Amino acid sequence: VGEDEIQRERGEARMKERDRAEGKAKPARTGEEENKMSSKDTEREQTKVKANKAGKNQKEKRQEKREEKVKDPKNKREKREGERNSEEERPKENQRTKGEKEIKEEREEGDGQEGEGWGSEPKQAKKKPKERKAKDETKHPEKGRKSKEKSKEVANEGGAKKRKSKEEDDKKKSKKLKEEAEENKKKEEDSKWKWWEEEKTDDGVKWKQLEHNGPYFAPPYEPLPDDVRFYYDGKPMKLSMATEEIATFYAKMLDHEYTTKEIFQTNFFHDWRKEMTSEERKKIKHLEKCDFKEIHKYFVDRNEARKALPKEEKQKLKEEADKIQEEFGYCNLDGHREKIGNFKTEPPGLFRGRGDHPKMGMLKKRIMPEDVIINCSKDCKIPEPPLGHKWKEVRCDNTVTWLASWTENIQNSIKYIMLNPSSKLKGEKDWQKYEVARRLKGVVDKIRSQYRADWKSREMKKRQRSVALYFIDKLALRAGNEKEEGETADTVGCCSLRVEHIKLHSELDGQEHVVEFDFLGKDSIRYYNKVPVEKPVFKNLQLFMENKDPGDDLFDRLNTTVLNKHLQDLMDGLSAKVFRTYNASITLQEQLKALTNADDNVAAKLLSYNRANRAVAILCNHQRATPKTFEKSMQNLQAKIDAKKEQLEEAQVELKRAKADLKAKKDVKSKAAVEKKKKLLEKLEEQLLKLNVQATDKEENKQIALGTSKLNYLDPRISVAWCKKFGVPIEKIYNKTQREKFAWAIDMADENFEF
DNA sequence: AACCTGACTTAGTATACCCCAC
DNA sequence: GTGGGGTATACTAAGTCAGGTT
Numbered sequence A: 001v002g003e004d005e006i007q008r009e010r011g012e013a014r015m016k017e018r019d020r021a022e023g024k025a026k027p028a029r030t031g032e033e034e035n036k037m038s039s040k041d042t043e044r045e046q047t048k049v050k051a052n053k054a055g056k057n058q059k060e061k062r063q064e065k066r067e068e069k070v071k072d073p074k075n076k077r078e079k080r081e082g083e084r085n086s087e088e089e090r091p092k093e094n095q096r097t098k099g100e101k102e103i104k105e106e107r108e109e110g111d112g113q114e115g116e117g118w119g120s121e122p123k124q125a126k127k128k129p130k131e132r133k134a135k136d137e138t139k140h141p142e143k144g145r146k147s148k149e150k151s152k153e154v155a156n157e158g159g160a161k162k163r164k165s166k167e168e169d170d171k172k173k174s175k176k177l178k179e180e181a182e183e184n185k186k187k188e189e190d191s192k193w194k195w196w197e198e199e200k201t202d203d204g205v206k207w208k209q210l211e212h213n214g215p216y217f218a219p220p221y222e223p224l225p226d227d228v229r230f231y232y233d234g235k236p237m238k239l240s241m242a243t244e245e246i247a248t249f250y251a252k253m254l255d256h257e258y259t260t261k262e263i264f265q266t267n268f269f270h271d272w273r274k275e276m277t278s279e280e281r282k283k284i285k286h287l288e289k290c291d292f293k294e295i296h297k298y299f300v301d302r303n304e305a306r307k308a309l310p311k312e313e314k315q316k317l318k319e320e321a322d323k324i325q326e327e328f329g330y331c332n333l334d335g336h337r338e339k340i341g342n343f344k345t346e347p348p349g350l351f352r353g354r355g356d357h358p359k360m361g362m363l364k365k366r367i368m369p370e371d372v373i374i375n376c377s378k379d380c381k382i383p384e385p386p387l388g389h390k391w392k393e394v395r396c397d398n399t400v401t402w403l404a405s406w407t408e409n410i411q412n413s414i415k416y417i418m419l420n421p422s423s424k425l426k427g428e429k430d431w432q433k434y435e436v437a438r439r440l441k442g443v444v445d446k447i448r449s450q451y452r453a454d455w456k457s458r459e460m461k462k463r464q465r466s467v468a469l470y471f472i473d474k475l476a477l478r479a480g481n482e483k484e485e486g487e488t489a490d491t492v493g494c495c496s497l498r499v500e501h502i503k504l505h506s507e508l509d510g511q512e513h514v515v516e517f518d519f520l521g522k523d524s525i526r527y528y529n530k531v532p533v534e535k536p537v538f539k540n541l542q543l544f545m546e547n548k549d550p551g552d553d554l555f556d557r558l559n560t561t562v563l564n565k566h567l568q569d570l571m572d573g574l575s576a577k578v579f580r581t582y583n584a585s586i587t588l589q590e591q592l593k594a595l596t597n598a599d600d601n602v603a604a605k606l607l608s609y610n611r612a613n614r615a616v617a618i619l620c621n622h623q624r625a626t627p628k629t630f631e632k633s634m635q636n637l638q639a640k641i642d643a644k645k646e647q648l649e650e651a652q653v654e655l656k657r658a659k660a661d662l663k664a665k666k667d668v669k670s671k672a673a674v675e676k677k678k679k680l681l682e683k684l685e686e687q688l689l690k691l692n693v694q695a696t697d698k699e700e701n702k703q704i705a706l707g708t709s710k711l712n713y714l715d716p717r718i719s720v721a722w723c724k725k726f727g728v729p730i731e732k733i734y735n736k737t738q739r740e741k742f743a744w745a746i747d748m749a750d751e752n753f754e755f
Numbered sequence B: 001a002a003c004c005t006g007a008c009t010t011a012g013t014a015t016a017c018c019c020c021a022c
Numbered sequence C: 001g002t003g004g005g006g007t008a009t010a011c012t013a014a015g016t017c018a019g020g021t022t
Helices: A002-009 A015-023 A032-036 A043-071 A073-097 A101-119 A130-139 A143-160 A167-191 A241-252 A262-275 A278-283 A293-307 A311-328 A424-454 A460-475 A535-545 A560-570 A576-595 A602-619 A630-665 A668-701 A707-712 A716-726 A736-741 A743-748
Strands: A230-232 A235-237 A330-333 A336-339 A373-375 A393-395 A404-407 A414-417 A502-508 A511-520 A526-532
Touching: A230 A293, A241 A262, A241 A293, A336 A424, A424 A460, A424 A560, A424 A576, A424 A736, A424 A743, A460 A526, A460 A535, A460 A560, A460 A576, A502 A535, A511 A535, A560 A576, A576 A602, A576 A716, A602 A668, A602 A707, A602 A716, A630 A668, A707 A736, A716 A743, A736 A743
Parallel strands: A373 A393
Antiparallel strands: A230 A235, A330 A336, A373 A404, A404 A414, A502 A511, A511 A526
16 A cells, blocks of 8 residues: 555556556556456566567668668758758747747746756765774674574584584584684675775776786586587587587577577577588588487586585585685775676677567677786786786776776677676765765756756757656656667667657546657566656657657657756766666655654564665666566465465354353353463464565565665665664665675664765 | 767676575 | 575676767
């Protein structure tokens, strides 16, 4: 119920939410989205199919358009200009209908420049509630890490009573514990680097000293054993090593949906043939005649065997991995040991794009040292390339944060090795991001009233800009850069919306001026939403869509560069994505305020937190595939609920009986029995309620991913303050990794922090 | 102004891992 | 001890945005 209120309060309606509100009693999503999706397949599946179809039409159209452009670019351009000019007139007509506002508008336009002063940053004092925390940490240096071990030990002890020969084990363990503790101590000391208490420099220099061991390269290809064969046209065929390697990439993916897709197959086969020897190429002409099944089985078996490995073997493997982590996983940055995020080069394989990606199945080549640029201090020990190899380049650029880079062959873009989110370099940037968002809080009202005013501007450009900004602000849409056609999946953001992505309803379900959005956003995640908008926005959209084809840009006079330049003028550091951060964080703060009940127990408070978190995830459209095990675990939960209900009924019957007993006997004993039954009943009721809440929570979370917003959009200080204020242990909302990433916030925010 | 590119953040999914009930 | 279910981590694709070049 609370959640529905939230949504209403925000004055907008992500469609799903509204449907839920309409359904009232029904907690699960119902309504149109599902009606529309007739089959039982998952919504996303449907979405994709639909999108694919749409995509094809679009693409054909757009292709045509492009061809036209190529044929006669000038002609097209002129035509477009003509359209624009005539459009330019139209706003004036509209203004007339809006009456006397013209004058006001002029004034506001003149005032537009007042924005200059907005940039003044509300200086927020760096408070330091650090004292207490620091003390805590020095007192129990390895408490956090140890506690886990300890609990393990306790558990073990319980079991050990049965078996007696535990001593040796224990000894080993305690020794190991000691070692670990020592190591942890060392680590802890390093990770205790409180960079946030140091002076910040803002000169673009990211480090003074940077030392590391370079990337860890993917292990070389191991040829298949002789008895694992590839068949062509029914006959076994020995492949050259390079060809075989690529075949294994495909074979490994055989039971993945990807390999059923035509583009995937075509791309794969094309790239594979390129790498074949000429004899192989002569022979292998059709993918359908290739039989990878034996290879596939080999890998499946191998994986299983690895899973079934005895303990010691597994232990060994782990130790090896730890060694690698130890050697390549850390670097020295300005005298501090920092964890690296991705210290391994990406292994070769087949490219798995998301959504309807034109390049899926292409061969991702093996990265060699000769492809890699190393970035490190001048005077430090330069990382050794693997034996017999050389680096592409070693440079010393302290204005960037990466340690190594290479160019990837699919999109021809650069990939980097960078630090872990817990590092100073990442943390500082993160902190700064939220500070920018907080500055936006101070000027957002002004910006809002300005874009409202701009809805009536005589300039088409301004109108488009202001409507787009309205969407970005209200719906937390992404900016929407242009993308190269045919290089990536066809997805859009705000500025790249096309006419086909929205539908206008002057009236829908009792609401006026409803815009229906339906498009694929980042990662080809569908954005579907029906939003009532203000009348001028609606009118503007009608205007923008006039005389356009479905495949035309909705905001043809706007792109992200123009928009961001404007935003930069409004506030220093402002760009489109800041609105997402701002709206996400402010929503969390408001929701927490509205939902948290100080008298609740921790579990209930956590539920409130999750609900607030979920409100943000919904706002940002963070989705996930319904977990594979969802149905099952839901059933399990339902079974539990049913069992509880039964128990409850039984308890009721028993209570009645006890009451009758009491009436008959009227002795102390039966009175006590009644009390006991009453208590039991209460307890059961409470448990049932809890289970029901759990089920609701689960259902609501089915397709919503909370992690992304938690990690990237919610100022951690809001959460930290909330925890401190309501006595919720921080571990309940942030796991170990998250606590490391947000160490700065955990340390600096007190319960009074306001975003 | 269009175009390109480098650097960095944000994103969902696959897999590893851990814990608990059996 | 095992299996399964849920969470944490690894992985890498896909965005944003600004600065430079044409």
